[in-house]
Amino acid sequence: MNIATLSYYRNFISRVIKAIGIQPEDRILDLGCGTGRNACIMKTYFNDAGTITGMDISSVMERQFKKKCAKHKNTKFIRQRIDLPFSLPEQFDKIFISFVIHGFPHKIRQTVIENIYAHLKPDGLFFMLDFAEFNMSKMPPLYRFIFKTVECKYAFDFIERDWKHILESNNFSDFEELFFFKKYVRLLKAKK
Numbered sequence: 001m002n003i004a005t006l007s008y009y010r011n012f013i014s015r016v017i018k019a020i021g022i023q024p025e026d027r028i029l030d031l032g033c034g035t036g037r038n039a040c041i042m043k044t045y046f047n048d049a050g051t052i053t054g055m056d057i058s059s060v061m062e063r064q065f066k067k068k069c070a071k072h073k074n075t076k077f078i079r080q081r082i083d084l085p086f087s088l089p090e091q092f093d094k095i096f097i098s099f100v101i102h103g104f105p106h107k108i109r110q111t112v113i114e115n116i117y118a119h120l121k122p123d124g125l126f127f128m129l130d131f132a133e134f135n136m137s138k139m140p141p142l143y144r145f146i147f148k149t150v151e152c153k154y155a156f157d158f159i160e161r162d163w164k165h166i167l168e169s170n171n172f173s174d175f176e177e178l179f180f181f182k183k184y185v186r187l188l189k190a191k192k
């Protein structure tokens, strides 16, 4: 993530998390949460009732998340694949997914979206932070080189899809978007 965001990650993700508008009592699910870096920023918005549940497939991420967040009682980690149907005993106010969904084949992304819909409370909010829609052939050569070098092949079809339309087809509505990095990155907000 540091490479992809040219070392501006901390500042960038802090702006993103501010834009999410976390309320002190929110229950948040972070899919593909990684090291817990995002969770550590999110939990600063909580009172005792707010919680952040990080979910990730990787045991390495689990260790790092627990090391970073162990002292914060309102954070929790679940080791779980998000690309297969799963069922948790609670629904969430907000679900966040950051630079994960572009890495799946499109058919699998549909399962991830269904997992998200099922685990949001009525009127809950989904936030997808990922590449925006753009034409790779129109990127400046240096950016194109970095994108093609760093990214997996599924990212190349992700950027060509109409994500508002895809989410609308999955019963999400009320879209709002915020762009970063010359509009190559987007925080897309959608309501259940």
Ligand SMILES: C[S@@+](CC[C@H](N)C(=O)[O-])C[C@H]1O[C@@H](n2cnc3c(N)ncnc32)[C@H](O)[C@@H]1O
Residues within 6 Å of the ligand: 001, 031, 032, 033, 034, 035, 037, 038, 055, 056, 057, 058, 061, 080, 081, 082, 083, 097, 098, 099, 100
């Ligand atoms: C590029 S990192 C992004 C990490 C974090 N969301 C962030 O913004 O810093 C992708 C994360 O997704 C996780 N991941 C990849 N495939 C997954 C899957 N099928 N189920 C759950 N997590 C997955 C990886 O382990 C990794 O932590």
